[in-house]
Amino acid sequence: MQAIIDNNGVKRYLVTIQVNGDNYTRVVKANTLLVNFLREELDLTGTKKGCELGDCGSCTVLMDGKPVNSCIVLAVEADGREITTVEGLAQSEKLDKIQESFIENAAVQCGYCTPGMIMSAKALLTKNPHPTEEEIREAIAGNLCRCTGYVNIVKAILAAAGE
Amino acid sequence: MSDKYSVIGKSVPKMDGRVKVTGQAKYTGDLKFPNMLVGKILTSPHAHARIISIDTSEAEKLPGVKAVITHKDVPSLKYGISPARWDENIFCIDKVRFVGDKVAAIAAVDEETVYKALKLIKVEYEVLPAVFDPEEAIKEGAPQIHDEYPRNINTEIHQNFGDVEKAFAEAHHVRTDRFVGNRTYQCPIEPHSAISIWEGGKLTVYSSTQSPHYFQYYIAREFGLKMGDVRVIKTYVGGGFGGKLEPTGLEFCGAVLSKITGRPVKMFYDRHEMFAHNRGRHKQIMEITTGVDKNGKILGVHANFIMDGGAYTSLGIATAYYAGAMLTLTYDFVNYKFDMIRTYTNLPACGAQRGHGAPQPRYAFECHLDNVATDLGIDPIELRKVNARQPNTITPNEFKVNSCELAECISKAKEISGWQQKKGKLGKGRGIGIAVGSFVSGAGYPIYRTNLPHASAIIKVHEDGSAATLYTGATDIGQGSDTVLCQMAAEAMGFRYENMKIVAADTETTPHDFGAYASRQTLMSGSAVKQAGEEVKKQVLELAAEMMEVEVSDLDCRDSAIFVKSDSEITKPFGEVAREFFVRKGPLVGKGVYAPPKLGGKFKGAPVGTSPAYSFAAQISEVQIDEETGEIDVQEVWDVHDCGMVINPSLLHGQVHGALFMGMGESIWEQVLFDDQGKILNPNLGEYRMPTAMDMPKVTSALVESYEPAGPWGVKEVGEGATIPTMGCYANAIYDAMGIRVNSLPLTYEKVWRALKEKREKEKVSVGV
Numbered sequence: 001m002q003a004i005i006d007n008n009g010v011k012r013y014l015v016t017i018q019v020n021g022d023n024y025t026r027v028v029k030a031n032t033l034l035v036n037f038l039r040e041e042l043d044l045t046g047t048k049k050g051c052e053l054g055d056c057g058s059c060t061v062l063m064d065g066k067p068v069n070s071c072i073v074l075a076v077e078a079d080g081r082e083i084t085t086v087e088g089l090a091q092s093e094k095l096d097k098i099q100e101s102f103i104e105n106a107a108v109q110c111g112y113c114t115p116g117m118i119m120s121a122k123a124l125l126t127k128n129p130h131p132t133e134e135e136i137r138e139a140i141a142g143n144l145c146r147c148t149g150y151v152n153i154v155k156a157i158l159a160a161a162g163e
Numbered sequence: 164m165s166d167k168y169s170v171i172g173k174s175v176p177k178m179d180g181r182v183k184v185t186g187q188a189k190y191t192g193d194l195k196f197p198n199m200l201v202g203k204i205l206t207s208p209h210a211h212a213r214i215i216s217i218d219t220s221e222a223e224k225l226p227g228v229k230a231v232i233t234h235k236d237v238p239s240l241k242y243g244i245s246p247a248r249w250d251e252n253i254f255c256i257d258k259v260r261f262v263g264d265k266v267a268a269i270a271a272v273d274e275e276t277v278y279k280a281l282k283l284i285k286v287e288y289e290v291l292p293a294v295f296d297p298e299e300a301i302k303e304g305a306p307q308i309h310d311e312y313p314r315n316i317n318t319e320i321h322q323n324f325g326d327v328e329k330a331f332a333e334a335h336h337v338r339t340d341r342f343v344g345n346r347t348y349q350c351p352i353e354p355h356s357a358i359s360i361w362e363g364g365k366l367t368v369y370s371s372t373q374s375p376h377y378f379q380y381y382i383a384r385e386f387g388l389k390m391g392d393v394r395v396i397k398t399y400v401g402g403g404f405g406g407k408l409e410p411t412g413l414e415f416c417g418a419v420l421s422k423i424t425g426r427p428v429k430m431f432y433d434r435h436e437m438f439a440h441n442r443g444r445h446k447q448i449m450e451i452t453t454g455v456d457k458n459g460k461i462l463g464v465h466a467n468f469i470m471d472g473g474a475y476t477s478l479g480i481a482t483a484y485y486a487g488a489m490l491t492l493t494y495d496f497v498n499y500k501f502d503m504i505r506t507y508t509n510l511p512a513c514g515a516q517r518g519h520g521a522p523q524p525r526y527a528f529e530c531h532l533d534n535v536a537t538d539l540g541i542d543p544i545e546l547r548k549v550n551a552r553q554p555n556t557i558t559p560n561e562f563k564v565n566s567c568e569l570a571e572c573i574s575k576a577k578e579i580s581g582w583q584q585k586k587g588k589l590g591k592g593r594g595i596g597i598a599v600g601s602f603v604s605g606a607g608y609p610i611y612r613t614n615l616p617h618a619s620a621i622i623k624v625h626e627d628g629s630a631a632t633l634y635t636g637a638t639d640i641g642q643g644s645d646t647v648l649c650q651m652a653a654e655a656m657g658f659r660y661e662n663m664k665i666v667a668a669d670t671e672t673t674p675h676d677f678g679a680y681a682s683r684q685t686l687m688s689g690s691a692v693k694q695a696g697e698e699v700k701k702q703v704l705e706l707a708a709e710m711m712e713v714e715v716s717d718l719d720c721r722d723s724a725i726f727v728k729s730d731s732e733i734t735k736p737f738g739e740v741a742r743e744f745f746v747r748k749g750p751l752v753g754k755g756v757y758a759p760p761k762l763g764g765k766f767k768g769a770p771v772g773t774s775p776a777y778s779f780a781a782q783i784s785e786v787q788i789d790e791e792t793g794e795i796d797v798q799e800v801w802d803v804h805d806c807g808m809v810i811n812p813s814l815l816h817g818q819v820h821g822a823l824f825m826g827m828g829e830s831i832w833e834q835v836l837f838d839d840q841g842k843i844l845n846p847n848l849g850e851y852r853m854p855t856a857m858d859m860p861k862v863t864s865a866l867v868e869s870y871e872p873a874g875p876w877g878v879k880e881v882g883e884g885a886t887i888p889t890m891g892c893y894a895n896a897i898y899d900a901m902g903i904r905v906n907s908l909p910l911t912y913e914k915v916w917r918a919l920k921e922k923r924e925k926e927k928v929s930v931g932v
Contacts, residue, residue, distance in 0.1 A: 043195070045189065045190075045193035046187070048353070051847060052434065053434065053847050055849040058352055086184075086185065087186050095181070103181060103184060106177070106816075106817055108177060108180050108183045109402075109643065110352070110353065110399075110400060110401045110402040110641025111179065111182075111183030111399065111641065112190065112351075112401025112402060112641075113401075114183050115184075118184060137856040140856045141857045143856075144352060145352065146351055146352050146402050146853070147642075147817070148817060149822075149859055150856040151820040151859070154856060
């Protein structure tokens with residue numbers, strides 16, 4: 001990773017991160033969080049910030065297919081990696097089956113946890129296409145929702161897996 | 164029922180479903196404006212301290228800092244959401260009253276600079292003794308938090324209906340119990356945020372708000388602006404639950420910083436700051452005495468409560484009144500006495516959390532009644548059925564109840580939960596419990612005194628008739644009011660729901676509505692929307708009658724098709740007539756307005772708890788307790804609701820699911836903890852312990868048939884009412900499983916384990932004797 005030192009002596013790094021299929025090359029600080037890289041540098045605000053402590057899961061994205069809390073991943077750690085955000089799920093007009101299922105099963109209320117929740121579900125179904133209800137609950141245990149009691153979210157993921 | 168209506172009564176998909184699953188929905192924190200600055204507030208590290216001096220010079224020198232403000236730069240006018248006790252300043256002037264009190268604010272080019280600059284402000288404090296316990300706070304000699312309120316008494320209530328002393332004297336059995344609630348926090352997943360833009364003489368604020376109207380009113384008042392020069396726009400809001408009902412330092416400081424710099428200023432709370440700003444549920448200490456006859460019929464009730472209000476009033480006066488007012492709704496008794504003291508303490512201010520002041524007292528009352536049932540040897544369900552309120556009755560505190568299917572809710576909950584087969588037969592460590600509740604469908608009176616109607620709506624049909632837009636001040640914070648109101652608009656117009664659009668909660672473009680609180684929008688905003696829709700329909704049918712050469716009385720309209728009632732083969736598309744209307748007469752617009760009838764008695768505090776209609780519910784839960792560890796495993800929970808006509812069943816059940824979840828958290832895990840200096844020990848979602856998907860039991864949400872004459876199409880509320888019985892139903896199941904009562908919330912594993920250990924030791928001793 002190429003480092004640049006600015007006039008104040010602060011070291012910055014040149015990173016190339018593939019996000020939703022496109023490569024983005026940017027200069028970041030060592031402490032730039034992946035969530036801020038996505039939201040501030042790329043304007044991908046579908047990835048939400050709820051706690052910045054890794055508790056709530058609102059900022060969940062896929063890094064090389066695995067779900068991570070982008071608020072506790074540094075942008076420099078994502079250099080050369082493939083990131084998928086909620087904006088990268090739908091194929092133009094056609095929604096991912098998990099997105100469809102969230103709408104059909106009324107799994108969305110305020111919607112703030114929804115992108116992170118969907119990304120965790122996506123990671124689960126990619127790895128395990130037919131999970132049990134228990135496996136679904138475990139997979140989204142790191143994604144907090146204050147509105148739904150998770151009832152319709154679990155139902156939506158089960159339904160998406162059943163298709 | 165579904166045949167009678169085309170749009171309402173159906174689980175149509177949410178208006179905002181697609182934008183939310185794709186990440187397109189923009190919340191306030193997602194917005195960017197050219198030249199925008201970032202602002203943050205410096206808060207107090209002490210629970211109670213005099214401000215000796217504030218030196219901002221170093222912060223001002225930091226490159227990238229554009230403005231630093233303290234109390235000297237802002238109006239000193241006190242504000243608050245409760246007009247009876249305006250006690251907050253934008254910044255503290257003489258002293259700070261809790262860890263997190265507002266001292267200064269900075270706007271800078273980016274987040275990093277603003278955090279650096281905050282550390283450069285030097286504040287010299289003289290630390291004062293602080294008080295954190297409401298019972299200590301009211302003692303003579305306790306630290307005085309506000310000079311105007313001796314003994315830290317913020318609000319004192321004494322209400323007396325009938326003759327409680329006489330009722331107790333005549334009772335077969337009188338029992339007193341004491342319960343202690345917990346300080347909990349709404350924890351919406353979206354942190355508060357606001358963007359203020361001052362252009363010319365006009366202030367625009369984008370905010371994560373539950374009520375653009377109250378924000379507009381209080382911001383205008385604080386800065387001496389005309390209401391028309393303040394525009395508050397709600398974006399998508401990531402949950403509120405009562406925590407986003409009042410303007411915060413983000414709006415007030417942001418407005419000043421934007422004015423000084425001439426640039427848009429974005430301000431936000433991080434998760435810790437949200438806990439410190441608080442306005443969550445009050446911790447109440449609740450002593451309840453009830454006298455019953457030998458059949459368990461309640462003769463009189465005395466509720467004697469103290470609540471910890473924290474450092475400021477917030478919505479706390481209403482909370483204090485609600486705490487007692489709502490206890491009379493579910494059971495039919497005439498003698499009732501309510502005493503309450505809301506105290507100030509040096510902790511973050513408490514406000515209105517889902518269910519407002521009512522859930523904790525309801526928890527106490529429902530647990531207390533189970534104790535009474537045990538004393539009398541009566542099944543808890545039978546005790547409740549003996550006392551259940553009937554329709555068309557009036558409570559001792561003069562609330563008029565129209566529809567009420569509480570008895571039916573209890574019967575149905577008993578049946579679907581298998582109570583008969585389970586109660587007393589579940590075996591060691593397992594228990595089942597019931598509680599009931601009721602809630603207002605909108606408050607009878609607004610938060611500040613005004614004769615404004617409570618809701619209004621405009622529907623404008625597009626010029627070519629292809630769509631219609633509902634303009635409403637009603638505020639969707641996730642519960643789905645946009646969807647429900649569009650369903651109502653479409654039904655009233657005879658229009659297709661799929662062609663409805665909505666513009667909501669923008670004080671400049673949408674007509675007045677008080678917003679999302681007190682479970683008011685389906686009934687109140689819905690009434691205005693129905694009227695607006697009917698006005699559109701009337702105009703369309705009048706023109707159609709002319710065009711079709713038939714009597715208007717012989718025309719009707721459903722799903723955007725106008726038809727002749729006497730010969731339904733003759734039809735005309737709504738769109739065609741609407742287009743013609745525009746050509747001949749200009750915009751096709753309908754408007755509606757709603758004001759509740761005059762409600763309630765004449766005694767002090769009588770308005771709090773009044774409502775055009777009340778929902779009722781019964782909830783039963785079943786739990787398993789590990790007697791070795793005290794661990795509680797909620798197995799299943801059932802809710803049966805009387806909420807009148809249901810507009811969107813799947814959204815309604817979603818509200819119940821969320822309430823059963825939040826109530827479970829408050830019953831078993833959730834509480835904000837402080838150290839002995841008033842610093843929050845667990846200001847994060849992990850240690851606060853919000854429940855996860857792994858904790859959630861199987862839930863059943865069921866309904867009883869009901870029609871409410873005061874609501875449009877017979878509707879009532881569900882959102883907050885579903886929270887009322889919840890803590891009681893879990894606590895009673897846990898009591899049933901343990902065979903011993905823990906009298907405080909949350910019912911942590913440790914408390915359960917200790918109580919069971921004590922019980923076993925007592926049993927050993929008694930066996931030994």
